[in-house]
Every structure is written in structure tokens, then in C-alpha cells.
Amino acid sequence: MSEPTNQENNIIESVEKIFDNRRIYNIPEYQRGYKWNEEDVEALLNDIDKFEGGENKFYCLQNITIKKQQDNIYEVIDGQQRLTTLSILLSYLGETDLLNKIQYSIRKESGEFLYTLLKEKEIDYLDNNLRYNDDFYNAVKELKQENKDYDSQDVFHFCLAKHTIKIFFDKFGNDKKESFTTKLLNNVKLIVNDVSSGNDVKGETIFKNLNSNKVALEYYDLIRAIFITRVKKEYKESDIDLAEKRIKIGIDIDNMNIWWSDKNVKEYFKMFSGENNISMLYDLYWKCRNNSKSESNNNKEKSNNEALFKYLDGNTENTVFKEVVRFHNTMADWYEDKEIYHLLGFIGKHIKKIEIKKEEEKNKIEDLENIIYIWKKWEETNTTRESFKKELKKIIEDDLIKNIENENYLGAIEDPNKNWYYQENNTIKLLVLLDIIKILNNKNINHKLPANYFSVNGEDIEHIFSKTPNKQTTIKDAIENIDLIVNLVNDDKYKGELCDFVKDLEEEKKLKNEMTTLHSIGKLEKYREVIREVPCVHSIGNLVLLDSNTNRSYGNDSYIDKRRIIIELYEIGDKYIRNHTSSIFSKNVNEWTIGNIKNTAEDIRKEIEKFFGNIE
Structure with a gap:
């Protein structure tokens, strides 16, 4: 009875199973000779030695590809080097019952010598200089004297492999051999790719295809091998159908x-x-x-x-x-799906774990990785596409509620005095969400937010109205800025403080000149204190996300100048301008006032409220 092929069994076989069966592995004439060197053998020994074996754990030594020739003889299309090395290793470890499984179609003297090498498990045929010793020549004499090809590459590399194995184990005691043998037999496995059934292509052709671009197998390769190989026959057991x-x-x-x-x-x-x-x-x-x-x-x-x-x-x-x-x-x-794409992308970037209350255990909350929780919701029997989208929105809203002023997050959005600039994570979330809402509201365009823009992508949170003091700020800059701020605010007391500071600056201008920096006259910190209290500056209605280089290129320019620079830069086409940012700088106003800031914050609240308004 011949050995059954592997197409309906597990394709992963242990070393013991590979050799403890009725298969004979024939090395065909188109195969190259055995060429593993010291480094190859040492790498295998070290990998197996370092591998921590145990139940259900194994080291995968890639694959062998075989094709039945007749009865229990299988042509080795790919894997000669691994099978031969394992044979020599098993011989040295004393597992002689598992040997004599390899034969050669053309280099018969190689097969004969390998048999001798395997039989004499304790004998090393090379000296420390990797030259043949007397034991080698004695072994040759017992073989066919008329054959003078025993110094072929096969034979030398057979001897080299065994020499390397012996040197490796000489460093250890017998206990190492025993534990190594157990691990080798049980925990080292190979993928057996049996291409016998339903395949009349010659083994040599398959060999060329396999070796044309040979790379080490990754786990996705191994998974692919299992999916393809483990296919049950259908339609009257037809090989063609298989x-x-x-x-x-x-x-x-x-x-x-x-x-x-x-x-x-x-x-x-x-x-x-x-x-x-x-x-x-x-x-x-x-x-x-x-x-x-x-x-x-x-x-x-x-x-x-x-x-x-x-x-x-x-x-x-x-x-x-x-x-x-x-x-x-x-x-x-x-x-x-445009809507799912954006909702899922937002969650993926900003909400790593989703808190769920376990109904069976009161007051207990469990964190689930976002994609796992979302998949579970999708798989629920009563889930429709629309209810799934609502569930994604609910995840986002719950996160906003949890992180922004609890239940009153909509009030925090509209509050002109709420400082959003220093709540970087929450501000980025909100500004990205506004991009998404604007994209989803435009039903006529299939535009998607680029995946790397679900969070900042080389961008800053920028004030639309911004006069940030720095060491280059001059007396002239400060006076012009304060004049603008005075027109923004309604607080008479604060206006008085601003006007008093301007009087000080006017006196300094007389002593120096208007281009003198505040830093040089010791007024920079005072100026910062004065304008830090400007209401609405840090409101969400005054903030956008802008490319860092673009942002820094115009510093403290006015709204109309910023708009011109942004439009010019983005019209070139090599920068992505966000939807919310674009909508802000598309407004047809010459100056950005406190009224614009308040109105924008109110509009944002309305957009967010409408977006989540249909969640039940």
C-alpha cells in the first residue's frame, strides 16, 4: 500500500513524521548538488537550540515540495538541502531507524556515500583544517573503487555538515543531545507541499518556478500554503476540479x-x-x-x-x-462607504479602546480594542447599515462627552471664553471631526479625507486672529495690535489697561523710535500679560489646522493677508488644505473680528449638534 498524499491531511509534518513513513525521497537529475556550508548548518543548529519547545509550539523549517513518481517514491522538487541536512543530523543523534530515505537519480555515488556517512554516525571524515582524514579514505575503499568522483561537491559538503554538527555538540554533554533530539523530532516541522494530484506538469518546471524568486517564507506565506493545499475534493473526486x-x-x-x-x-x-x-x-x-x-x-x-x-x-x-x-x-x-470610512477612521485614530458596561456584572467596565468592538456591533443580528453608522457616531459622541466638559460639551464649544488652544488633543479631535462633517455634508463629491489627515500631519493649531508677541515685536507692531484689540473687546476696564500701556509705548517711541523692539526696552513680558487676557482668542471659533511651514511663513499677518498667502500656496497643489480651514479662509471679510469668532463657534456647535442629533 502506497503512502497517501498529503492533500487532505495536515500539510505541516514534524521531522519524525517526515522520515518515519514509507516515502522514499528521490533527488532528480535537474537538482544542483548538496551545498550547505558551515554557516548554514550552524544557523539551523543554533535556531533549534534557542527555540523554546513545548506543547503546541514548533519551529517551522520552511517547506519541501514533492511529487509522486511511483508507489512510495517521491520526487523532491524543492527541499533537497533541508532533507539531506536533517538526515545527517538524525544520524549523528543516533536516530538510525529514520534514515535511508534519500536516493539520487544521477549522482549515485553521492547517494552511496551518504548512506555510508549515515551508517557510521560517530565518524568525522574531516580534520580541523577541513581536509579529508584517514577515516574518509577508508570509507571510500569499501565503496566501488572504479568510481573516482568521491571528491565531488556533494561528498565534501556531506562531510562538512557532519563535521559542523560534531563540533557543535562537542561543546555540550549528552543531556544536550537528548533534549535537542526530542525537540528536533517533535517541535521542528516542515510544510509538505504535495503537488502529485491533479498536476501533470513536470517536476523540473515546478522546480524552476519555485526557485526563480526564492525568499524566506513569512507567516502569510504559510497561511496561503494551508489555504491552497487543504482543499477537499468535490464533484466525483475529480483531480481537475481539485x-x-x-x-x-x-x-x-x-x-x-x-x-x-x-x-x-x-x-x-x-x-x-x-x-x-x-x-x-x-x-x-x-x-x-x-x-x-x-x-x-x-x-x-x-x-x-x-x-x-x-x-x-x-x-x-x-x-x-x-x-x-x-x-x-x-x-x-x-x-x-464614504460615511463608514470617515467615522471608522476617526475612531481608529482617536479612540483606541472603547469602554463597555458588562450587563452580567453590574458596575464593571471592560475595555475592548476599537476594531474588535466595532466588528461585534457589525455582526449583531439586528444590525442594519444605518444602525451601524449610528453606532459609530455614538462611539465618537461618547468620547467627546467623556473628554470635553462632560455632558455640556456643546456649551463648551460655543463658549467664547473657553480656552481650546491649550487642550491640544481635544482641539485636534474637534477640528478633524469638522473636516469629516463638511465632507459628509457634500453629497455630490466623493472626496475622502486622506488617511494620514485623521490626525495632524505636519500641522499646527493656528489662531485665525493672532498677534503673538516675540523678540522681534516692535513698538510700532504693539501699538497697531492694541488699536485692533481695542476694537474687538467690549470691556471698558480692559480697554483702559490697553490704552494705558499704549501711552507708555508712545513715550518710549519718543525716546527711541517706533522700530525699537519691546524686548530691548524690557516691555515684552508686560505686553504679553496685557494681551493674554483678550477674550475669544483661544475660542474654537478662532482656531484651525494649518501646515506648519505655511503657518510660520506669515507669522502675525492680518486675516486678509493670511487668506491671500494660504490661497496662493495651496493653489500650487502640493499641499492639502483641510475642509474646515478652507471654509474659514473662504469667508469674504477683510478683517477677523470678535464677532466672526463668536459666530464661528456658534456655527461649529450647530454643526456638531446636527451631526449627532439623529442618534437615539
Whole structure:
């Protein structure tokens, strides 16, 4: 009875299983010779040695690709180097019952010598200078004397591998050999990619395809291998149907990877995942499927990709790929839906954990990672698209209530004397939310807020009316500024203080000149104190987000000059101007007054109130 192929079994096999079966691994003539050097063998030994084995943990030594030739003989399309090295290592460790599994189609003397090498497990055929010693020549004599090809690359590298293994274990006692052997047999595994069924392509062709761009396998590669290989036959056990289904799965995975590799998609979803490309999909799927109870949360050294791979390796269910595809389609749906895109993006950037009250445990609050909580809401049986959007809005409003003046956050927005400038996080949230509201209110344009603008992106919180004192502020600047401020305020007492300070400056101007700096005459700090009390300056109605370089290029210019500079800079097209900022500097006024500030703050309150007004 021949060994069954691996297409309906787990494709991950331990070293013990690889060698403890009826398979004979044939190295075909198109394969290169055995070439692992000292560094390759040492790297393998060190990796296995450092790996902390244990139940349900294993070290994956990439993959081998095999194709049945006849009965229990399998052509090794890819993996000759790993299989040969493992054979030599098993021999040295005394696991001789697992050997004699490799044969060579053309370099028969290589196979014969390898058999001799494996049989004499204690013998080292190289000296410390890596030259053949007497034991090597004695071994050669016992073989066919007429064959003079024993100094071929195969044979030397066989000997070099065994020499490297011996040197490695000479540093340790027998206990090391025993523990290492247990770990090697049980915790070191390979992916067995059996391409026998439904594939009449020659092994040499497959070999060329596999090796044309060989790279180390990542967990997303391993997951892909499981999805493609673990496919049950359908339609009367037809090999053609099986092959077609595998091809379709491969195409589906490639298409998903193309979507997740888009730079805009990656920038957006990195708010929810630290992975990249299709690894983002697997990471988010595993998080949401396990409701924050994934392996990565319980065991910090594991990623969700690794946890998903190990789950797939240990379970035979075939539903996961369909679940992943459905999850991908949902993420793509959210991304394409203009409203969900913006609400979810805001939450992803500004609300990392969502507090939920556990109904079964009174007064107990649990934090859930935002994407997990949101997925649970989407999956609830009574969820419609509109109710889902309302739920996203509620998450945002609850966060505003919690962080801004509690229940009276709308009053805080409208209050002209509320100091928003020094509440940087809350101010950024509110200004970004205003961008989103303006985009969503414009139903005729499919414009989206760029993903990297859900928070500041090289921008400052800028005062629309701003006369910030600095060491370059002159007497002339200060007098002109105070004259403007006097026209803004209604407080007679405060106006009197301003006028008194102007009189002092007029006297200084007579002694010096109007271009003398306040810093040089010791008046800068007093000036700062005087204008710090100007009402409405730090109101949300007087603040916008502007590119830092743009902001600093016009300093304390008037509103009309700022508007001109901003329009000129952004018309060039290499800077993004935010929707709320654009709406502010589109106002047809020559000067920004206290009335404009108050009206803008009131308009903002109305916009926010209307936006959340339909949440029940």
C-alpha cells in the first residue's frame, strides 16, 4: 500500500513524521548538488537550540515540495538541502531507524556515500583544517573503487555538515543531545507541499518556478500554503476540479493581497493593525474572530498571523478561508462607504479602546480594542447599515462627552471664553471631526479625507486672529495690535489697561523710535500679560489646522493677508488644505473680528449638534 498524499491531511509534518513513513525521497537529475556550508548548518543548529519547545509550539523549517513518481517514491522538487541536512543530523543523534530515505537519480555515488556517512554516525571524515582524514579514505575503499568522483561537491559538503554538527555538540554533554533530539523530532516541522494530484506538469518546471524568486517564507506565506493545499475534493473526486479550486483560491488570495498592498489602504488600516499588506487582513480577522482572546494577546511573542497559522495547522476545518474572504469583503465595503470610512477612521485614530458596561456584572467596565468592538456591533443580528453608522457616531459622541466638559460639551464649544488652544488633543479631535462633517455634508463629491489627515500631519493649531508677541515685536507692531484689540473687546476696564500701556509705548517711541523692539526696552513680558487676557482668542471659533511651514511663513499677518498667502500656496497643489480651514479662509471679510469668532463657534456647535442629533 502506497503512502497517501498529503492533500487532505495536515500539510505541516514534524521531522519524525517526515522520515518515519514509507516515502522514499528521490533527488532528480535537474537538482544542483548538496551545498550547505558551515554557516548554514550552524544557523539551523543554533535556531533549534534557542527555540523554546513545548506543547503546541514548533519551529517551522520552511517547506519541501514533492511529487509522486511511483508507489512510495517521491520526487523532491524543492527541499533537497533541508532533507539531506536533517538526515545527517538524525544520524549523528543516533536516530538510525529514520534514515535511508534519500536516493539520487544521477549522482549515485553521492547517494552511496551518504548512506555510508549515515551508517557510521560517530565518524568525522574531516580534520580541523577541513581536509579529508584517514577515516574518509577508508570509507571510500569499501565503496566501488572504479568510481573516482568521491571528491565531488556533494561528498565534501556531506562531510562538512557532519563535521559542523560534531563540533557543535562537542561543546555540550549528552543531556544536550537528548533534549535537542526530542525537540528536533517533535517541535521542528516542515510544510509538505504535495503537488502529485491533479498536476501533470513536470517536476523540473515546478522546480524552476519555485526557485526563480526564492525568499524566506513569512507567516502569510504559510497561511496561503494551508489555504491552497487543504482543499477537499468535490464533484466525483475529480483531480481537475481539485486543481481548479486550488487555482481559484490562489487567485483570490492574490487579489486580496493586491488590495491590501495599495498605499492608501495600508495607510488607512494601519490605524487598526501594525502589520503590512495581506498580513493586515489576517491580523484583523484573527483579532475580531477571537474577540481579543487571540494567541497574540495571551502570548506576547506571537503575532496574530502566527496564531492564525498555528490554529490552521492544528485544526482540520475548511471554513476559515471563507470567513477570511467574507471579512476582507467587509473591510473593503467599509473602506468604500464614504460615511463608514470617515467615522471608522476617526475612531481608529482617536479612540483606541472603547469602554463597555458588562450587563452580567453590574458596575464593571471592560475595555475592548476599537476594531474588535466595532466588528461585534457589525455582526449583531439586528444590525442594519444605518444602525451601524449610528453606532459609530455614538462611539465618537461618547468620547467627546467623556473628554470635553462632560455632558455640556456643546456649551463648551460655543463658549467664547473657553480656552481650546491649550487642550491640544481635544482641539485636534474637534477640528478633524469638522473636516469629516463638511465632507459628509457634500453629497455630490466623493472626496475622502486622506488617511494620514485623521490626525495632524505636519500641522499646527493656528489662531485665525493672532498677534503673538516675540523678540522681534516692535513698538510700532504693539501699538497697531492694541488699536485692533481695542476694537474687538467690549470691556471698558480692559480697554483702559490697553490704552494705558499704549501711552507708555508712545513715550518710549519718543525716546527711541517706533522700530525699537519691546524686548530691548524690557516691555515684552508686560505686553504679553496685557494681551493674554483678550477674550475669544483661544475660542474654537478662532482656531484651525494649518501646515506648519505655511503657518510660520506669515507669522502675525492680518486675516486678509493670511487668506491671500494660504490661497496662493495651496493653489500650487502640493499641499492639502483641510475642509474646515478652507471654509474659514473662504469667508469674504477683510478683517477677523470678535464677532466672526463668536459666530464661528456658534456655527461649529450647530454643526456638531446636527451631526449627532439623529442618534437615539
